[in-house]
Every structure is written in structure tokens, then in C-alpha cells.
Amino acid sequence: MRKLPKAALEHWMREFYFDTPIDLGSSGVYTYSFRDLRKLAGVSDTDLDNIVFDDSPTRGCLALRQAIADQFGDGDPDRVMTANGSNEVLYHIMSSCLSPGDEVIVLDPCYHALCTVAESLGCNIRRWHLDPSAGFKPRFEDLNALIGRDTKMVVVNFPHNPTGASITAEQQQSLLDIVSAVGAYLVWDAAFNDLIEDGPLPNPALNYEKAISVGTLSKCYGLPGLRLGWCFAPPEVIRRAVELRDYTTLYVSPLVEAIGAKVIVTAPTLAAERRRVALSNRSILDSWLKENADNFKWPETFGGVTCFASLKGIEDTERFCRSLAKEHGVMLVPGLCFGHPDLIRLGFGCTEAELVAGLHRISAHMAEAYL
Known part of the structure; x- marks a missing residue:
């Protein structure tokens, strides 16, 4: 690297x-x-007293993964991995899925974590430009011109940071069609999904087997300091990420997991x-x-x-x-x-x-x- x-x-x-x-x-x-959370999420003194500061499973404790799977996915906790914020998820996904020379398509402008890890791995970065004169609206003809059989991964975040641009459910399906046609991974950063004026978009990981949906409590839910992120991903992606994690943070704190499991239920x-x-x-x-x-x-x-x-x-x-x-x-x-x-x-x-x-x-x- x-x-x-x-x-x-x-x-x-x-x-x-x-x-x-x-x-x-x-x-x-x-x-x-935390006072707000204790009231809104029902975090009691007993809940806090019952937390044991032991090691935790690398993929995340079952209660938290189940809450995330029920709230944002299909109820299958085995498709969920939790982490210390979504940046850690992105780092592990890209580091474990990409190799030097792989072609990766990213949006431009771009939040750094969505691009620089792939760059540092020696990947060939192709930029899907969002044009200010066009209101930063993504043009799918531009994506079609960029993508090909050599494309390993397409990375997007809608609503987009920093522009606020987003897409409709129909456009999301067009995106899935384009990416799936070449068999590339789709990394879907859903950090701002609950801040779409017309309501959140579906989780693409439920409709495409190589989609990886990344979530966080930081942006829509007002809890950046809890440092809780997660992903829905294919089992082999989670397996590789877990092996890499053995050399980084190992797992999420039981304190964060216990509070996070309560919070996820009341996330809406x-x-x-x-x-x-x-x-x-x-x-x-x-x-x-x-x-x-x-x-x-x-x-x-x-x-x-x-x-x-x-x-x-x-x-x-x-x-x-x-x-x-x-x-x-x-x-x-x-x-x-x-x-x-x-x-x-x-x-x-x-x-x-x-x-x-x-x-x-x-x-x-x-x-x-x-x-």
C-alpha cells in the first residue's frame, strides 16, 4: 500500500x-x-449496569447486528458487520476487496474515504464528474462511458457529500443495472439516506448480490461521537474484512454496542x-x-x-x-x-x-x- x-x-x-x-x-x-438518548431510546440504569467490558465478536455482537438487519435490511444478521464508524468499514472493504491495478469508479467531488484508500492501493481511479452547471445531477450516460468489464468497484454516496445531489428510486435501479451488467462491486454509502426530501432509498444490497451498503449513526441521527458504523455485504466480503480487522481495531466496544442496539430501534x-x-x-x-x-x-x-x-x-x-x-x-x-x-x-x-x-x-x- x-x-x-x-x-x-x-x-x-x-x-x-x-x-x-x-x-x-x-x-x-x-x-x-446522552440525556436525550436515554429518554428517546429507553436506555435505563439497568441497561448500563449490565454492560460487561469484555471482548466482543469481530463482526459485532448479535443483538446489535440483528437490530441493524431488522431496521435497515432483510433481518439476516449474518450479512452485517459493525465497526467504529463508517470510515473504518470503508477502509476494510476497500483494503480487502481491491488490488493494485483494479479499476474503481468514484464520484467527483468526493469525500476522501470513498476514494483515497483505493488510490493508496494502486487502483486505477476513474472519476464520475458531477457538473455544477447541471446542478450536480449525476448523468448516467457518463457512467456508461466510464464503466467496462475491467471495472472492479463503483463507489457512490447519495445524497452526495458535499453537493447534496441525490437520485430517485428509478435512477438507483438504473445504477444497479449498469453496475451488475459488468459484475462490479457497488459500494453504496447511505450515510445521508434519511435526509432525502422524498424519503430514503432502498438498500441496494438486498437487490444485487455484489452491492455493499454502508451505514452510520453520524449524519442523519446526530450521534457522530458514538462512532458506530456498519455494512450489509456478501459473506465473502465480510470474511475478508474480518481477517483484516484482526490487525486494526478487532471489534466495537461493548458499551457502544449496547447503546447502539437501543438506538437503532428508535433510529427513525x-x-x-x-x-x-x-x-x-x-x-x-x-x-x-x-x-x-x-x-x-x-x-x-x-x-x-x-x-x-x-x-x-x-x-x-x-x-x-x-x-x-x-x-x-x-x-x-x-x-x-x-x-x-x-x-x-x-x-x-x-x-x-x-x-x-x-x-x-x-x-x-x-x-x-x-x-
Whole structure:
């Protein structure tokens, strides 16, 4: 394996996420407290007292895998592997399924974990570009032009991070048809699936034997700090990932598993409340963008809680984002973190008060220094 490149997004978040008062850069909904969870998920003192800090099965304890299989799959826990966040799942899947020279198709722009592991393995990366002038809508004719018999894996995330672009159920079936025709793996990152305006898409791993669906409690459910991710995958993929995991984290903490099993049962409730806030925030952001249409350009999308916007007259947005954070206390993410330095990622999964205050400060900063 070649040396993994610096994850520019995580480097940026380390610099600004914890010390900037208003976060309008993150890609998920705002977080729940443990007090919230104890009430919503019914986590009792007895549940906590019964946790034993022993080793746990490598694939995850049965109770948690069963809860995930029942909530998001077909009820078969043997098709589920849990991990310490979805990034660990992606690392294990790609490291165990890919070899140097394999052809891998990824979206562009792209969240780093969906691409750089394959790159570090020496894979041949082919990019399925999402065009800003077309509203970042995926063009399946472009995918057809990229894919072939040598394609080993196609990696997608819809709704897409950072653009918010998504696809319909009919388009998802078209994607499955294209990928299955060449027998490639489809890695379906479903981190934002419960943030599609028209409702979540089906789990493709239930309809295509080489689809691998990856989930997490971080983005839609407001629990990034729980560090719980999972995948639905073919048995041989899970077997290879487990063998690799013997050299990394071994398993998920019994504490996380016990709380996670409770949370998964109430996941729709957790997602519904945050989705309601996100849709309301979307209306606030839409109004603000219309008021600032001469300066901000954002192709309308219908999923996730981020937009990937351009700023009039600013080709390198890093300086703008740095000065905004330092002078006005608002964090955005410059597009360089996704290979597009002329754009910014703006997140609206926060509270309404935080969004309104942050947008007001962005307007002030633009008026003072840039426009």
C-alpha cells in the first residue's frame, strides 16, 4: 500500500471545528445528548449496569447486528458487520476487496474515504464528474462511458457529500443495472439516506448480490461521537474484512454496542426530528440565498444538509473561510477539501438559531471585506 494522502477535510476540521463558535460547515444534523438518548431510546440504569467490558465478536455482537438487519435490511444478521464508524468499514472493504491495478469508479467531488484508500492501493481511479452547471445531477450516460468489464468497484454516496445531489428510486435501479451488467462491486454509502426530501432509498444490497451498503449513526441521527458504523455485504466480503480487522481495531466496544442496539430501534424517531429541523432550515437558507443571489450560486438539490456553492469573484475560497472563522466565528469548509477550491461547503443541519446567526455573520463579512 502506498502512503495515504493527507485528508484535507479532517485537517481543516481539526483546525476550526472545535474552536469556532458557529458551525455552518459540517455535513450532518446537530447532535443528541446522552440525556436525550436515554429518554428517546429507553436506555435505563439497568441497561448500563449490565454492560460487561469484555471482548466482543469481530463482526459485532448479535443483538446489535440483528437490530441493524431488522431496521435497515432483510433481518439476516449474518450479512452485517459493525465497526467504529463508517470510515473504518470503508477502509476494510476497500483494503480487502481491491488490488493494485483494479479499476474503481468514484464520484467527483468526493469525500476522501470513498476514494483515497483505493488510490493508496494502486487502483486505477476513474472519476464520475458531477457538473455544477447541471446542478450536480449525476448523468448516467457518463457512467456508461466510464464503466467496462475491467471495472472492479463503483463507489457512490447519495445524497452526495458535499453537493447534496441525490437520485430517485428509478435512477438507483438504473445504477444497479449498469453496475451488475459488468459484475462490479457497488459500494453504496447511505450515510445521508434519511435526509432525502422524498424519503430514503432502498438498500441496494438486498437487490444485487455484489452491492455493499454502508451505514452510520453520524449524519442523519446526530450521534457522530458514538462512532458506530456498519455494512450489509456478501459473506465473502465480510470474511475478508474480518481477517483484516484482526490487525486494526478487532471489534466495537461493548458499551457502544449496547447503546447502539437501543438506538437503532428508535433510529427513525431520531432521524425524523432532525429532518424536520433540516427542512425548516432549508427554507431559511433558500431565502437567504435568493437575497444574496448576486454573490452566491448554489444549484438546487434535494438531499442531505449541505450545499456546495460558489462565491462571486472568489476563485480560492480558503482565505475567505479562514478570515470568516477568525473574524466572525463561523466555520465553513473550503472546496479545496474536495478538490474544488472555487467552492464552499455550507451545512444547514444545525439549530435554527445557529443557522440564522451564522448567515447574518457571513453577510456582514462579505459586505466588509469582499463585495
